[in-house]
Amino acid sequence: MTLSAHDLTRRVRGRTLLDAVSLTLAPGEMLGLIGPNGSGKSTLLRLMARLIRPDRGHLTLHGRPMEDMPQREIARQIALVAQSAETTDRIPVRDAVALGRTPWLDALRPWSDADEAEVTRALARVDLTHLAARDWSTLSGGERQRAHIARALAQNPQILLLDEPTNHLDIRHQMSILDLIGTLGLSTVIALHDLNQAMRCDRVAVLHQGVLVALGPPSDVLSPELLARVFGVRASPLIDPQDGSRLMRFHPLH
Numbered sequence: 001m002t003l004s005a006h007d008l009t010r011r012v013r014g015r016t017l018l019d020a021v022s023l024t025l026a027p028g029e030m031l032g033l034i035g036p037n038g039s040g041k042s043t044l045l046r047l048m049a050r051l052i053r054p055d056r057g058h059l060t061l062h063g064r065p066m067e068d069m070p071q072r073e074i075a076r077q078i079a080l081v082a083q084s085a086e087t088t089d090r091i092p093v094r095d096a097v098a099l100g101r102t103p104w105l106d107a108l109r110p111w112s113d114a115d116e117a118e119v120t121r122a123l124a125r126v127d128l129t130h131l132a133a134r135d136w137s138t139l140s141g142g143e144r145q146r147a148h149i150a151r152a153l154a155q156n157p158q159i160l161l162l163d164e165p166t167n168h169l170d171i172r173h174q175m176s177i178l179d180l181i182g183t184l185g186l187s188t189v190i191a192l193h194d195l196n197q198a199m200r201c202d203r204v205a206v207l208h209q210g211v212l213v214a215l216g217p218p219s220d221v222l223s224p225e226l227l228a229r230v231f232g233v234r235a236s237p238l239i240d241p242q243d244g245s246r247l248m249r250f251h252p253l254h
C-alpha cells in the first residue's frame with residue numbers, strides 16, 4: 001500500500017474537474033495517467049501532491065489520511081514534477097536541484113556531504129552534470145525539464161508524480177528518462193500523451209472529462225474501442241518486427 005485516492009472530487013466554480021476518482025498505487029509500479037487535454041490529469045497529480053485540496057473524498061499515504069499530515073512529511077515521501085514549472089530564478093542549476101533536499105534539512109540536520117552526494121547523483125542520472133554551474137534561466141526547455149526531474153530525484157521520494165515529463169525532451173532523452181524511471185523502483189504516476197510510451201507502464205489509468213473510465217494493464221485498457229471513445233481516434237495495432245512489442249498508429253475516426 002502506498003498512495004490511495006478515495007472518491008476524489010474537485011470542483012471549481014461549479015465545474016467538476018475530477019469526479020469521484022478512486023485508485024491505489026501499488027508499491028514500485030509505474031502507473032500511466034492518460035486522457036485528452038482537460039480531462040483532469042494535472043488536477044489529480046496536484047491533489048496527490050496535496051498542492052490543492054479535494055472538495056470531496058480523501059487521500060491516504062500508507063493507510064494514513066493525508067489531510068492532516070505536515071507538508072514536510074509529505075514532501076519526504078512524494079515528489080511532483082509539474083507540467084509547466086516555469087522558473088525565472090537566476091540561480092545555478094546545481095542550487096535549483098539542491099532545493100529537493102529541503103524537506104530533509106533542519107537545525108539538527110544541516111546540509112552535509114550526503115546531501116551534496118544526492119545532488120551530484122541526481123544531476124548525473126538526468127545527464128546534466130555538465131550544466132551544474134549554469135544559470136538556471138539559460139537552460140533549454142528540455143534541459144530545464146531534466147533539471148526539474150533531478151530536483152525531484154534529489155528529494156529522494158518513495159512516490160514520484162510526473163506530469164508529462166517527456167514533453168520537451170528529444171527522443172534519446174525521452175527514452176533515457178523513461179528507462180531511468182523504470183529502474184528507480186519507485187511508485188510512480190506519470191501523465192503521458194504518447195500512448196505508445198504508456199504501453200511501457202505496469203498499469204494505465206484513463207481519465208475522460210474528470211472521470212476514471214479505465215484502469216489496468218495497458219494492453220487490456222488501450223483497446224481500439226476505448227481509444228475511439230475517449231480520444232476520438234481510430235487505432236491500428238502494429239507489431240515491432242525487432243522485438244514483437246505492440247505499437248499503435250492513429251487515424252481520424254471518419
Ligand SMILES: Nc1ncnc2c1ncn2[C@@H]1O[C@H](COP(=O)(O)OP(=O)(O)OP(=O)(O)O)[C@@H](O)[C@H]1O
Pocket residue numbers: 012017035036037038039040041042043044083
Ligand atoms: N483553477 C481552475 N479554474 C478553472 N478551471 C480549471 C482550473 N484548473 C483546471 N481547470 C480546468 O480543469 C480541467 C482539467 O484540467 P487539467 O489541467 O487537470 O487537465 P489535464 O488532463 O492535465 O490536461 P492537459 O492534457 O492539457 O495537461 C480543464 O478543463 C481546465 O481548464
Ligand SMILES: [Mg+2]
Pocket residue numbers: 041042043083163
Ligand atoms: Mg495537464
